[in-house]
Amino acid sequence: MIETSELKTTGMGIFNQLAELEHEQVVFCHDKATGLKAIVAIHNTVLGPAVGGTRMWNYASEEDALNDALRLSRGMTFKSAIAGLNIGGGKAVIIGDAKKIKNEVLMRRFGKFVHGLGGRYWTAEDVNMSTRDMEYIRMETPYVTGVPESMGGGGDPSPVTAFGVFMGMKATAKKVYGSDSLKGKKVAVQGAGHVATYLMEHLSKEGAKIFVCDFHEEKLKHAADSFGATVVPVDDIYDLDVDIYSPCALGATINDDTIGRLKCAMIAGGANNQLAEELKHGRKLIEKGILYAPDFLINGGGITNVYYEQIGNYNREVVYQQTERIYETTLRVFDLAEKKGITPQESAMEIAINRINDIGKIKLSY
Numbered sequence: 001m002i003e004t005s006e007l008k009t010t011g012m013g014i015f016n017q018l019a020e021l022e023h024e025q026v027v028f029c030h031d032k033a034t035g036l037k038a039i040v041a042i043h044n045t046v047l048g049p050a051v052g053g054t055r056m057w058n059y060a061s062e063e064d065a066l067n068d069a070l071r072l073s074r075g076m077t078f079k080s081a082i083a084g085l086n087i088g089g090g091k092a093v094i095i096g097d098a099k100k101i102k103n104e105v106l107m108r109r110f111g112k113f114v115h116g117l118g119g120r121y122w123t124a125e126d127v128n129m130s131t132r133d134m135e136y137i138r139m140e141t142p143y144v145t146g147v148p149e150s151m152g153g154g155g156d157p158s159p160v161t162a163f164g165v166f167m168g169m170k171a172t173a174k175k176v177y178g179s180d181s182l183k184g185k186k187v188a189v190q191g192a193g194h195v196a197t198y199l200m201e202h203l204s205k206e207g208a209k210i211f212v213c214d215f216h217e218e219k220l221k222h223a224a225d226s227f228g229a230t231v232v233p234v235d236d237i238y239d240l241d242v243d244i245y246s247p248c249a250l251g252a253t254i255n256d257d258t259i260g261r262l263k264c265a266m267i268a269g270g271a272n273n274q275l276a277e278e279l280k281h282g283r284k285l286i287e288k289g290i291l292y293a294p295d296f297l298i299n300g301g302g303i304t305n306v307y308y309e310q311i312g313n314y315n316r317e318v319v320y321q322q323t324e325r326i327y328e329t330t331l332r333v334f335d336l337a338e339k340k341g342i343t344p345q346e347s348a349m350e351i352a353i354n355r356i357n358d359i360g361k362i363k364l365s366y
């Protein structure tokens with residue numbers, strides 16, 4: 001039975017962390033020849049095999065990498081559950097600088113580790129991973145999604161993720177402003193990567209005014225040239241006088257340091273685990289009068305894309321139809337939160353957890 005618990009994991013022993021966040025299994029993968037260091041975290045398999053992307057990042061410490069894997073995999077459980085998918089939550093992280101050490105051999109060695117899990121965990125793209133990397137992993141295991149369309153896969157899930165975020169953003173605007181039009185709304189987009197770029201395309205078509213930051217000059221240039229985005233320094237993104245803050249880079253950007261700086265009326269973005277501490281920072285946002293669209297709810301388009309590929313029944317139209325429902329679910333989450341006097345994050349988690357626990361009554365774990 002899953003229960004709601006505060007997402008706070010640092011400074012505990014590993015098994016205490018697993019108990020706190022209710023993980024089923026964590027696998028540490030090491031290979032001397034390739035230098036591979038990876039962690040696969042399987043959070044919950046009640047609804048089906050654990051599915052979630054692999055992130056490659058040059059973590060400051062191994063503890064940070066583990067913490068990321070634990071937080072991200074738990075988020076995947078709730079994300080798939082609230083999206084109505086029959087898969088559980090998992091995530092993998094590879095430790096290291098992708099620019100320096102990522103190559104075919106490393107990816108294929110990682111694929112062998114994924115294969116060893118026998119289908120309990122299926123991987124896909126996440127930060128610093130591409131469809132090409134998924135092809136390499138596919139050479140060693142069938143338990144991978146996000147492979148190119150030419151190989152029978154669903155391709156890069158980012159456009160679908162961005163569409164879902166856009167739907168969630170519009171629903172949140174409807175709640176805040178009484179209209180879901182984003183025309184003329186000032187949106188601060190943090191990050192100019194895959195998801196952010198597709199999101200900015202929707203926003204610019206809708207007539208929103210975009211502000212964007214990233215570390216990559218060429219991505220920023222593309223955003224400015226293609227969507228008329230105003231480029232701002234990375235550190236200034238929280239201080240902008242905007243209507244909407246859209247975190248589309250890494251997690252935990254809504255925290256003790258940033259909440260006081262935010263001037264927006266709502267937050268809706270694609271990044272995972274945006275709230276550094278779910279309950280505490282979710283409540284702080286309410287006190288500040290900022291409506292927060294839960295990340296794992298509105299960024300569920302990508303996992304929906306992955307799911308249809310995983311069950312071997314990929315159909316882009318169905319994927320987009322299902323992702324469009326994020327609009328309705330977001331409004332339902334806000335209504336439940338209002339009715340119960342809880343944060344949107346809590347109400348979204350309640351809906352996800354109830355589904356897992358209800359389905360858990362009629363089937364054994366995968």
Ligand SMILES: NC(=O)c1ccc[n+]([C@@H]2O[C@H](COP(=O)([O-])OP(=O)(O)OC[C@H]3O[C@@H](n4cnc5c(N)ncnc54)[C@H](O)[C@@H]3O)[C@@H](O)[C@H]2O)c1
Pocket residue numbers: 125126127128157158159161190191192193194195196213214215216219234248249250251270271272299300302303
């Ligand atoms: N790709 C998907 O389908 C998908 C699905 C669900 C969730 N997400 C989440 O969305 C986020 C973005 O994913 P992506 O696939 O677009 O990754 P990406 O690697 O393509 O883009 C991330 C971008 O963020 C930038 N960045 C990192 N730290 C930053 C900072 N402090 N300020 C500004 N920019 C910063 C990076 O330079 C990079 O350009 C991640 O949190 C990911 O987990 C992605």
